[in-house]
Amino acid sequence: MGTGILTIDLDALAANWRALDAASAATVETAATVKADGYGLGIGAVARTLARAGARRFFVAVAEEGAALREALGPGPQVHVYSGHMPGDTDMIADLQLIPMLNSIEQMTRHFEALPGHPFGVQLDSGMNRLGMEPAEWAAVRAVVMAQKPDLVMSHLACADEPDHEMNPRQLAAFREMTAGLDCPLSIAATGGVLLGPDYHFGMTRPGIGLYGGMPFEDARPVAHLSLPIIQIRPLDAGEPVGYGNSWHADAPARIATVSAGYADGITRHISNQAVLFAGDVPCPLVGRVSMDLLTIDVTHLPEVPSHLDLLGVHQTVDDIADIAGSIGYEVLTQLGRRYTRRYKGGMA
Ligand SMILES: *Cc1c(COP(=O)(O)O)cnc(C)c1O
Numbered sequence: 001m002g003t004g005i006l007t008i009d010l011d012a013l014a015a016n017w018r019a020l021d022a023a024s025a026a027t028v029e030t031a032a033t034v035k036a037d038g039y040g041l042g043i044g045a046v047a048r049t050l051a052r053a054g055a056r057r058f059f060v061a062v063a064e065e066g067a068a069l070r071e072a073l074g075p076g077p078q079v080h081v082y083s084g085h086m087p088g089d090t091d092m093i094a095d096l097q098l099i100p101m102l103n104s105i106e107q108m109t110r111h112f113e114a115l116p117g118h119p120f121g122v123q124l125d126s127g128m129n130r131l132g133m134e135p136a137e138w139a140a141v142r143a144v145v146m147a148q149k150p151d152l153v154m155s156h157l158a159c160a161d162e163p164d165h166e167m168n169p170r171q172l173a174a175f176r177e178m179t180a181g182l183d184c185p186l187s188i189a190a191t192g193g194v195l196l197g198p199d200y201h202f203g204m205t206r207p208g209i210g211l212y213g214g215m216p217f218e219d220a221r222p223v224a225h226l227s228l229p230i231i232q233i234r235p236l237d238a239g240e241p242v243g244y245g246n247s248w249h250a251d252a253p254a255r256i257a258t259v260s261a262g263y264a265d266g267i268t269r270h271i272s273n274q275a276v277l278f279a280g281d282v283p284c285p286l287v288g289r290v291s292m293d294l295l296t297i298d299v300t301h302l303p304e305v306p307s308h309l310d311l312l313g314v315h316q317t318v319d320d321i322a323d324i325a326g327s328i329g330y331e332v333l334t335q336l337g338r339r340y341t342r343r344y345k346g347g348m349a
Contacts, residue, residue: 004228004261005308006340008041010347012221014053016211019219021054023194024201031057033190033208035065035082040334041212041224042342044072049347050211051077059206063089063098070096080121080152082131090114099151103131105141112148121152126174126188127167128158135178152185152204160192160200161216168196192216214329215319224333226312226340228259228277228295233305242296243288248273254300257284259309262293265337267311270325277309278316284309 021030032055038046047058047069057078060066063086066079073079078099084107085093085100093100094115101123102108111120122145125132132155133141155175159165175188185203191210193200195217210217213224236242236250250256259277263269269290276283277297288296299305312318318329325332 001341002229002231002260004226004259004265004311004340005343006336007225007227007343007345008045009221009223009225009345010045010049011345012213012223013041013046013049013211014347016213016217016220016223017050017053017055017207020191020194020205020207020210020217024189024205025198027203028201029057029185029204030194031055031059031080031187031204031206032211033059033206034069035059035061035208036334037065037068039208039212039214039330040336042344043068045344045347046211047072052347057204057206059208062086063092063096063100066092066096066098070098078119078151082123084123084131085111085114085120094118101152101154102145104133105137108141108145119151120148121154122150124153124155124175124178126155126157126171126178128156128171130158131156135174138178146182146184150184152187153179153182154187154204154206156190157188157193157196157200160190160196163192163196168200172199209330209333212333213317214333222312222314222317224312224318224336225310226261226336227308227310228261229308230257230259230305231294232258233299234258241288244291245289247289248287248296252300254298255302255305256287257297257299257305257309259295259297260293261295261311261337261340262291264292265339266332266335267295268325268327268332268335270327271321274324275311275321276316277311278313279306279309281315283315 032050080099084103101121123132159167187204189200189205191207213220213222236254272289275286318332
């Protein structure tokens with residue numbers, strides 16, 4: 001088999017959900033954000049595993065993502081859509097029993113006209129200026145909207161991965177002000193907000209990245225393991241170059257392993273000549289440029305070369321790769337390619 005093997009550890013995923021659930025009081029519901037195909041790991045297996053662990057509410061970015069999710073979950077669990085009710089979404093929202101998080105007066109009008117009585121939630125902007133109603137807009141419609149009994153009123157934190165950032169208490173205060181006296185479930189915390197403590201938990205948290213093993217959840221268990229087969233090994237003389245652009249030269253006799261995976265599989269060229277792959281516990285430098293389908297690895301120091309080298313796993317997380325690439329774990333995960341052989345381990349695939 002010439003493809004890399006992406007192993008998705010569903011037991012680790014469930015353990016991460018349980019750990020984040022345990023970080024808030026028993027009265028706080030812990031939902032799960034599974035947008036972008038479960039952060040790239042496969043929404044079906046991810047959602048079934050989380051439902052089994054105890055999650056009863058799920059969040060996706062757009063209504064289109066609700067179809068695969070509803071298929072995986074069946075009719076019971078609630079499925080919320082962060083982007084709200086867009087033109088053309090009405091049939092999906094009705095047929096798949098989705099709960100749009102309404103972001104504007106325009107969306108509210110659309111929803112109440114197209115699907116009167118259908119469950120909905122409201123997204124408020126507490127300062128991030130991305131999605132949700134502004135305080136003044138909300139003040140104008142709040143009484144009318146609350147009479148329709150929203151399922152949830154939520155907002156989102158811009159800087160929750162930085163616990164000491166002054167934006168966190170500022171957004172918390174804005175959200176409290178906008179929701180004072182409301183009789184309905186409230187939520188402002190994603191993964192970062194869960195870790196900020198009880199002030200941020202309200203009635204529900206909706207973590208994403210921490211479930212999948214990413215920062216800022218430092219105690220997360222890694223969920224994605226990526227093992228790449230060696231196609232060929234060659235000896236190099238001192239001075240010989242490797243890869244496109246001759247960007248690396250052996251300064252002494254060397255042994256280079258060529259492994260199967262490249263930027264077409266989501267391994268960014270920004271880690272060229274910088275990352276390592278692991279042979280068991282032993283790091284082996286990625287030398288030369290990342291090409292479309294191949295990586296070249298210096299294995300000169302290995303007494304025995306294994307059949308595969310690991311890019312992601314216990315020794316190197318998505319955040320380690322992201323740090324090298326100037327990115328974030330979220331992006332490394334969601335870029336993981338479709339060409340890998342995907343194996344689900346444990347849990348409930
Ligand atoms: C993506 C997203 C989340 C989940 O965030 P994480 O940082 O991955 O935990 C929660 N709420 C909203 C509005 C989001 O867009």
